[in-house]
Amino acid sequence: MKPPLTQLGHRMSRLTGVRAIMKDIIETLSDAEVEWINLSAGNPVILPEVEQMWRQYGRELLEEPQFGEVVCRYGSSQGYEPLIEAIADTFNTLYGWNLTRRHVLITPGSQSLYFFAANCFGGVSPAGHSQSILLPLSPDYTGYNGACLDPSVLQALQPNIDRLGPHRFKYCPDFDRLQVDDTIGAILFSRPCNPSGNVIATADVERLALVAAQHNIPVLVDSAYAPPFPNLAFTDMDLVWGDNIIHCLSLSKAGLPGERIGIAIAQPELLHPLECFLANAAIHSSRFGQAIAAKAIASGELAQLSKTVIQPHYRHKFERLEAAFDRDMPDDIPWALHAGEGAIFAWLWLEDLPVSDVELYEAIKQEGVILVPGQSFFPGLQEDWVHKRQCLRISLTATVEEIERGVTAIAKVVERTYNKPAFAMAAK
Structure with a gap:
């Protein structure tokens, strides 16, 4: 039976924002033949x-x-x-x-x-x-x-x-x-x-x-x-x-x-x-x-555990991620991390990105890494701002080793993307 939904019912029965792309992420992670590095998760780490x-x-x-x-x-x-x-x-x-x-x-x-x-x-x-x-x-x-x-x-x-x-x-x-x-x-x-x-x-x-x-x-x-x-x-x-x-x-x-x-x-x-x-x-x-x-x-x-356990756990991971990007990303590519001021994510901006954030997400998936394209994080912004399609969200909930391997893979795909002949000609 297909119920007769109202306009509101239709709206509320659809997934919005990042939850819409989570369906693809969940299906991707279900492929047991691939050892995925999951940098998409918003679930907090279970700290002992x-x-x-x-x-x-x-x-x-x-x-x-x-x-x-x-x-x-x-x-x-x-x-x-x-x-x-x-x-x-x-x-x-x-x-x-x-x-x-x-x-x-x-x-x-x-x-x-x-x-x-x-x-x-x-x-x-x-x-x-x-x-x-x-x-x-x-x-x-x-x-x-x-x-x-x-x-x-x-x-x-x-x-x-x-x-x-x-x-x-x-x-x-x-x-x-x-x-x-x-x-x-x-x-x-x-x-x-x-x-x-x-x-x-x-x-x-x-x-x-x-x-x-x-x-x-x-x-x-x-x-x-x-x-x-x-x-x-x-x-x-x-x-x-x-x-x-x-x-x-x-x-x-x-x-x-x-x-x-x-x-x-x-x-x-x-x-x-x-x-x-x-x-x-x-x-x-x-x-x-x-x-x-x-x-x-x-x-x-x-409050005490938040200060002595939870905050240091994620701060340390951000610092390691930051160091990995500085090590692996080419200097001549216009990439930038948002200042690491809090939360459990890192935010990467790729200025003049030759493809969309979703296309880059798909390319990074081919390297065994899952993250979240950034365009879902601009709710209510009506302007067609190109910046919306140039960002990626990277979770700090993976292990340090997984984060560093993930950054290496991201850097590899980003460098390859910017060095495509069409982009190189446009940059000149």
């Missing part, structure tokens, strides 16, 4: 110390008298009270934010949080005009593409590109392109950024928040990789707090993706519509996951 912590708190919960009350009953849509208290206490201690329990909302993962927010703040207003969700800097997280029920709501801006050296660069917001008025329902960006690892400067975050506040617009900061957990920032970064800022955290990269724990920290009046949306859509997040997270956060162990 982190896994042991979650096991320990899981065992404790199983033996406690309140186990039945935690997992055998419904709870508050706002979240599990001990977890809310642990988060408020942690942020008050670390950052002096003076949070109360009403400043915290727990969601079934941060992806659902962006879905709730995108459709609470983006769409048709009560007055009948359209409100967009603005990404002030592109590229950004591909998952935003599927968050808006109306795809036209999502809008993105091209960034400025700061060249940091012959083979390094950094994206920065282009404030000359930024126009904030009542057609914008919310501003959204990730910090550190998936896919590029970019950390928008504190002064730029404050400037965005100030401009938005003048129009009563909320600013959602996707902090899935930020301090204090999982603390995947490789550069100093301050968390910015304000009356119109919604900090959106996740415990996925802190080793708990299966339990779907998202966290929103904001003024209560900003969280209220999101909590109501959550109550209507999903009731509440996993209570088991919330209960063990409460223990890990209240004890301080999660």
